[in-house]
Amino acid sequence: MQNAYLCKNTSDLDELFQYSNQLISQVDTSFVRYLYHRINWQNRLLGLIGPRGVGKTTLILQYIKNNLNPQETLYVTAEDFYFAKNRLMELANDFVKFGGKYLFIDEIHKYPDWSKELKLIYDYNPNLKIIFTGSSVLDIKKGSSDLSRRAVVYSMQGLSFREYLNLFHGIETPSYSLQEILDHRVDVSHLPHLIPLFKEYLKRGYYPFAKEEDFALKLQQIVNQTLESDIPTYAVMNIATGRKLKQMLGVVAKSVPFKPNMSKIAELLSISRNNIADYFQYMEEAGMIAQLKSETNGVRVLGKIDKVYLDNTNLVYCLASENQNIGNIRETFFLNQVRVQHQVYSSTKADFKVDDIDFEVGGKNKGLKQISQSKRGFIVKDDIEQGYLNTIPLWHFGLMY
16 A cells, blocks of 8 residues: 555656646746845745736746756645645655655645645755745735744735836846935936836836736736635635625726725725725735825824825726826836835825935926925926936836835
8 A cells, every 4th residue: 555655646746846847947037036136045934925927936936947956846836736635745745755855835825724734844844945935915924823933935026117127128227225216326328218118117017927918908817816816715705795895996996096985985885894994905915006004103003094006007007097197107106116125104295205205206397395394305207317406217216126
């Protein structure tokens, strides 16, 4: 019986290895994302989370191809039919027996009890390194309580404007810190005029799969899967509630930046007012919206939600066809790009506050009036190529990662 078990498991492992090696050999490594060099890949238990479609699978396959021995490495997706009859724990144990050292598990949230089994695999196999990804931020956080002392988790978002220039147009430029941007240290004198490319990025440059055909259709599918499957599964919602999420997103899309009025939303969608804050939180963590908090007597964590934006400008063009307000698009871009490395809040004197600096975002004719009362303020202007004094080009904030 034991020999039969070993033969069966060897056969299963062979198939998984074949699939793994095929994907690894096919992945293009000519361009890697910002997070690739920021991750400490030496951690024994490493998580990579983020919204659907931002390129997590590609990133881990690139790392394997560039750095690891394929004979010691296995990539699997938790959606594989293998897991219909086999446990993750069994796979890890067999993999280690056959000399495996690096186990990559994609879409981990698709596997029941993933958190508990990862904990056991980690505890029982001290020489095995485990890297997992999850499209749904929600499920990863839900299960992270068991792994909080073991797993190091990185969060990934879509392409910056800088990354878009490289991936889509082969234009390379270094990244700049916020302070370097404010000090006018951005040097793009060697580059072509970038404003036309910036306009294109706003429409279809945030998601790497925009290079493929049917981008708008695929983005709509991601929105549907997130709202109809990912969030309801996490929050144990029924199908009808999942539809309410789509309606809520529709309400936000038509009036972004949206000023939350819980009573009005509850009445409009026939849902309990008490649940709306949770629904917004689910949608934010799943990469559909961004909630801008206000400062409350300097205690930022306790700030109420001042405005709700769609998460990125590509979603604005996809979902808000009736409300592609250029002012909203500019603000959405600024918030989306700056939040990766800084806390962003609403400002009483301008549009945003970052590190106690006020930022007012507008077109090239924007005046200084809004920041005249600010201790330290900047005007962020669209449609200009060079900054001066306390005026910064909007697209410069797309060079931060």
